[in-house]
Amino acid sequence: xxxxxxxxxxxxxxxxxxxxxxxxxxxxxxxxxxxxxxxxxxxxxxxxxxxxxxxxxxxxxxxxxxxxxxxxxxxxxxxxxxxxxxxxxxxxxxxxxxxxxxxxxxxxxxxxxxxxxxxxxxxxxxxxxxxxxxxxxxxxxxxxxxxxxxxxxxxxxxxxxxxxxxxxxxxxxxxxxxxxxxxxxxxxxxxxxxxxxxxxxxxxxxxxxxxxxxxxxxxxxxxxxxxxxxxxxxxxxxxxxxxxxxxxxxxxxxxxxxxxxxxxxxxxxxxxxxxxxxxxxxxxxxxxxxxxxxxxxxxxxxxxxxxxxxxxxxxxxxxxxxxxxxxxxxx
Amino acid sequence: xxxxxxxxxxxxxxxxxxxxxxxxxxxxxxxxxxxxxxxxxxxxxxxxxxxxxxxxxxxxxxxxxxxxxxxxxxxxxxxxxxxxxxxxxxxxxxxxxxxxxxxxxxxxxxxxxxxxxxxxxxxxxxxxxxxxxxxxxxxxxxxxxxxxxxxxxxxxxxxxxxxxxxxxxxxxxxxxxxxxxxxxxxxxxxxxxxxxxxxxxxxxxxxxxxxxxxxxxxxxxxxxxxxxxxxxxxxxxxxxxxxxxxxxxxxxxxxxxxxxxxxxxxxxxxxxxxxxxxxxxxxxxxxxxxxxxxxxxxxxxxxxxxxxxxxxxxxxxxxxxxxxxxxxxxx
Numbered sequence: 001x002x003x004x005x006x007x008x009x010x011x012x013x014x015x016x017x018x019x020x021x022x023x024x025x026x027x028x029x030x031x032x033x034x035x036x037x038x039x040x041x042x043x044x045x046x047x048x049x050x051x052x053x054x055x056x057x058x059x060x061x062x063x064x065x066x067x068x069x070x071x072x073x074x075x076x077x078x079x080x081x082x083x084x085x086x087x088x089x090x091x092x093x094x095x096x097x098x099x100x101x102x103x104x105x106x107x108x109x110x111x112x113x114x115x116x117x118x119x120x121x122x123x124x125x126x127x128x129x130x131x132x133x134x135x136x137x138x139x140x141x142x143x144x145x146x147x148x149x150x151x152x153x154x155x156x157x158x159x160x161x162x163x164x165x166x167x168x169x170x171x172x173x174x175x176x177x178x179x180x181x182x183x184x185x186x187x188x189x190x191x192x193x194x195x196x197x198x199x200x201x202x203x204x205x206x207x208x209x210x211x212x213x214x215x216x217x218x219x220x221x222x223x224x225x226x227x228x229x230x231x232x233x234x235x236x237x238x239x240x241x242x243x244x245x246x247x248x249x250x251x252x253x254x255x256x257x258x259x260x261x262x263x264x265x266x267x268x269x270x271x272x273x274x275x276x277x278x279x280x281x282x283x284x285x286x287x288x289x290x291x292x293x294x295x296x297x298x299x300x301x302x303x304x305x306x307x308x309x310x311x312x313x314x315x316x317x318x319x320x321x322x323x324x325x326x327x328x329x330x331x
Numbered sequence: 332x333x334x335x336x337x338x339x340x341x342x343x344x345x346x347x348x349x350x351x352x353x354x355x356x357x358x359x360x361x362x363x364x365x366x367x368x369x370x371x372x373x374x375x376x377x378x379x380x381x382x383x384x385x386x387x388x389x390x391x392x393x394x395x396x397x398x399x400x401x402x403x404x405x406x407x408x409x410x411x412x413x414x415x416x417x418x419x420x421x422x423x424x425x426x427x428x429x430x431x432x433x434x435x436x437x438x439x440x441x442x443x444x445x446x447x448x449x450x451x452x453x454x455x456x457x458x459x460x461x462x463x464x465x466x467x468x469x470x471x472x473x474x475x476x477x478x479x480x481x482x483x484x485x486x487x488x489x490x491x492x493x494x495x496x497x498x499x500x501x502x503x504x505x506x507x508x509x510x511x512x513x514x515x516x517x518x519x520x521x522x523x524x525x526x527x528x529x530x531x532x533x534x535x536x537x538x539x540x541x542x543x544x545x546x547x548x549x550x551x552x553x554x555x556x557x558x559x560x561x562x563x564x565x566x567x568x569x570x571x572x573x574x575x576x577x578x579x580x581x582x583x584x585x586x587x588x589x590x591x592x593x594x595x596x597x598x599x600x601x602x603x604x605x606x607x608x609x610x611x612x613x614x615x616x617x618x619x620x621x622x623x624x625x626x627x628x629x630x631x632x633x634x635x636x637x638x639x640x641x642x643x644x645x646x647x648x649x650x651x652x653x654x655x656x657x658x659x660x661x662x
Contacts, residue, residue, distance in 0.1 A: 059596045227587070241595045256558070256587030264572045264603030265390050272595030 001028045005098035006069045006311050012053055014251040015319065018312040020053065021069060021097075029102045036108060037079040038091060038101045042304075043329040044072040044122035045315050046156070047220070050248040059274045068096040069311075072127060073331075074111055074118045075101065085110070092121050097311050099331060115290075117302075123326030124293070124300040125286060128156035131242060131275040132218075133285045136161050137168075138278075139240045139271050140216040144169030147210050149229055152220035153194065154181035156326035157242060160289075161218045162191050163298050170216070173209040175202060175225055177321040184324070189299060198321070202228040213237075221246045223255050230259035237268040249319055301325030332359045336429035337400045337642050343384055345582040346650065349643040351384065352400060352428075360433045367439060368410040369422055369432045373635075374660040375403040375453035376646050377487070378551070381579040390605045399427040400642075403458060404662075405442055405449045406432065416441070423452050428642050430662060446621075448633075454657030455624070455631040456617060459487035462573060462606040464616045467492050467549055468499075469609075470571045470602050475500030477546035478565075480537070482556050484525065485512035487657035488573060491620075492549045493522050494629050501547070504540045506533060506556055508652040515655070520630060529652070533559040544568075552577045554586050561590035568599040580650055632656030 002025050009022040031037055052063050052070050063070050073095035077085050082105030085091065093108040095101040111121045123129060135157075142148050148165040152158045153174025162185065165172045173193040174185040182194035193209030195202055202225055206214070213234035219226050222244025233239070247254045263270060278285070292298035303323045305314045308331045317323045333356050340353040362368055383394050383401050394401050404426035408416050413436030416422065424439040426432040442452045454460060466488075473479050479496040483489045484505025493516065496503045504524040505516040513525035524540030526533055533556055537545070544565040550557050553575025564570070578585045594601060609616070623629035634654045636645045639662045648654045 057596075222592075241591070243595070244592055247592070253589045254592060256589040256591050258584045258587040260587050260591070260601070261553075261572070261575055261578070261585060261603070263601060264574070264605065265388075267603050267605055267608060269600055269602040270591070270594060271600040272592075272598050274595065274598055277598060 001100075002026070003028050003098055003100045004308060005096070006308075008053060008063045008065055008067055008069050011055055011065070012050075012249075015249045016050065016053060016312070016315065021312060023309065028100060031079060031081045031102060034082045034105050035102055036077055036082055036085050036091070036105050038075040038093070038095055038103060038108070039078050040073050040075040040095045040099055040101055040331045042074050042119050042122055043095070043097060043311075043331060044126065045318060045327040045329055046072070046127070047243050047245045047248060047318050049315065050319070059276070068098050070094060071097050072122060073101075074121050080105070090118065092126065097308070099308060119302040119304055119326070119328040120300055122328050123156050123302050124160055124289065124298065127275055128326055129160050129289055130278060130282055130285055131273070132157045132160035132164060133289060134275060134278040134281070135240045135242050135273040136164055136216070136218055139273050140218055140238050142168050142170050142216050145171075146215035147171045147173065147212055148216040148218065149173045149175065149206070149210065149214050150218040150220070151175045151225050151229075152243075152245060153185055153191070154324055155220065157220055158218075159185075159189060159301060159325060160298070163189055163292075165216070166190050167292060167297055171210075171212070173206075175205075175221075181324060197225060203231070206232045216240070218242060219244070222257075223247055226257050227259045230257055230262040233262055233266050233268050235266050235268070237266055239268065239270040241270060241272040245319065302328050304328045304330050306330045332431075333357070334359050334429055334431045335639060336427070337639075339384060339394045339396055339398055339400050342386055342396070343381075343580075346580045347381065347384060347643070347646065352643060354640065359431060362410060362412045362433060365413045365436045366433055367408055367413055367416050367422070367436050369406040369424070369426060369434060369439070370409050371404050371406040371426045371430055371432055371662045373405050373450050373453055374426070374428060374642075374662060375457065376649060376658040376660055377403070377458070378574050378576045378579060378649050380646065381650070390607070399429050401425060402428045403453060404432075405452050411436070421449065423457065428639070430639060450633040450635055450657070450659040451631050453659050454487050454633050455491055455620060455629065458606055459657055460491050460620055461609060461613055461616055462604070463488045463491035463495060463549075464620060465606060465609040465612070466571050466573050466604040467495050467547070470604050471547040471549055471569050473499050473501050473547050476502075478502045478504065478541050478543055479547040479549065480504045480506065480541065480545050480560055481549040481551070482506045482560075483551035483574075483576060484516055484522070485655055486551065488551055489549070490516075490520060490632060490656065491629070494520055494623075496547070497521050498623060498628055502541075502543070504537075506536075506552075512655060528556060534562070537563045547571070549573060550575070553588075554578055557588050558590045561588055561593040564593055564597050564599050566597050566599070568597055570599065570601040572601060572603040576650065633659050635659045635661050637661045
């Protein structure tokens with residue numbers, strides 16, 4: 001039995017390109033004790049993957065050159081040397097960009113394809129959903145009546161942040177690229193305002209849609225958008241730093257927020273989050289979010305692209321803002 | 332009776348220059364009800380004064396063109412239309428850069444020249460001391476055994492931050508300009524390490540003096556020093572944004588912290604403070620700090636320059652790092 005794998009073969013400078021990986025056909029490894037063989041069905045494509053390709057310490061180890069590219073995914077158990085999993089089980093874990101994963105059982109957990117379509121376990125019921133839930137509620141600390149702004153608002157995390165903020169009684173304004181996404185935020189997800197950063201001025205949009213200023217900013221993009229929002233924050237505002245996709249492919253230094261002294265003027269806070277810190281509480285969050293989904297208060301949107309071979313180009317959609325909802329690769 | 336006053340006559344671009352003020356001799360205003368006439372004895376010169384000279388909203392109103400330059404000070408009551416103050420009382424308040432202040436009684440509070448020399452009420456027992464106390468304890472949240480780094484460490488705020496951190500059982504490292512200041516921090520104030528940013532590499536110094544990383548950074552300077560410290564912070568570090576003196580005279584945009592994504596990697600926080608928010612608790616803080624002074628745990632250093640006429644050049648010492656301790660102008 002053969003396996004197709006994307007192996008990291010070079011550390012990108014700036015934008016990743018196809019040649020940074022090598023598509024390799026290899027023999028399947030033997031299953032060791034407590035290992036499981038999983039047929040990968042869907043892979044999660046996330047901005048964080050760009051950071052994993054860099055050398056140097058971050059919140060998790062970088063992918064080593066010559067290793068399978070790291071990615072979360074869901075798939076079906078084919079063979080198991082663990083008493084916790086049986087062939088036919090569906091599982092979620094860091095399966096990697098490949099057709100089959102031989103993986104330690106303790107890195108997997110079961111998902112139920114009868115409760116939700118599989119790609120949803122990579123989106124609202126997966127890491128992006130958890131990131132939104134814990135980042136907004138524990139670090140953003142939104143209070144009813146406050147104004148919450150979220151960037152990359154039509155993405156996997158942003159859509160969930162905005163909808164949870166609405167559930168909590170906030171005025172919610174999203175920043176997204178293109179009229180279609182902005183219409184979706186307002187008409188489908190119930191956002192109070194949307195700013196199209198590709199076709200309009202963000203500062204003007206913030207003034208228009210946030211007449212009472214900004215109390216919580218959940219930032220996925222960094223760069224000029226972070227600087228624009230910093231000029232509109234209220235006293236004691238909370239800025240959640242979830243990501244900075246506008247800066248990940250920089251070949252020069254990251255653009256730091258020139259307006260950060262607004263934190264001083266407004267006694268405001270900027271705080272970074274990493275979803276893994278909340279692992280103990282994922283279950284509680286998933287139950288609460290499943291309830292919201294059942295009540296129609298939390299809608300999910302996945303953007304599924306087919307074909308393992310299309311991995312490099314599909315990942316690049318994230319950096320061009322071309323995905324609409326959670327980006328998933330069907331293997 | 333005549334009064335000499337420094338009137339703000341231009342809004343500086345970049346470094347303030349003498350011609351941004353006009354030294355004017357004017358007649359004394361009549362005392363209205365609840366007003367007090369104070370002979371100004373010492374003026375506090377602070378980095379924040381640069382910000383007050385700019386147009387536009389900040390945490391307090393800017394000084395208007397044609398108004399007396401704002402400054403905190405201590406002085407002696409000469410005449411009083413308030414039942415709260417009598418001639419001969421010593422008071423602290425926003426007296427302004429002038430020989431005599433006609434000022435509302437509710438903007439003044441008494442100080443006791445028998446308990447401490449008057450300049451001390453502008454330093455450790457005044458706003459800089461309060462800034463250090465509340466900023467470090469309420470926002471920096473230092474725990475015994477943690478590493479605390481402070482920039483502008485030999486300044487009015489920095490000296491107090493470092494000493495309180497030592498009292499709380501922390502390892503304390505100061506960043507200051509010049510060997511003399513660094514020696515003072517270590518030999519007189521008991522800092523564990525000092526980094527001379529004018530004559531050595533800050534990154535190297537941080538590696539050397541903070542082998543366990545940085546848990547709390549109390550920042551008064553911004554710019555490259557903030558960026559350097561961001562590369563050395565620990566998980567859940569707290570960065571207190573008190574000021575950014577390196578950026579106040581910029582004619583181009585403020586240099587934002589390019590390494591701010593270290594907040595994400597380390598789930599760390601950057602938060603701004605303004606001392607006035609703690610006004611209700613100044614009394615408690617002053618009592619605790621007076622106790623530390625009495626026990627020899629908290630030392631004060633003032634840098635007194637004489638002569639009201641020298642105000643412009645003396646203020647500029649702050650931006651050149653030429654003051655050593657709390658900068659005070661003797662009128």
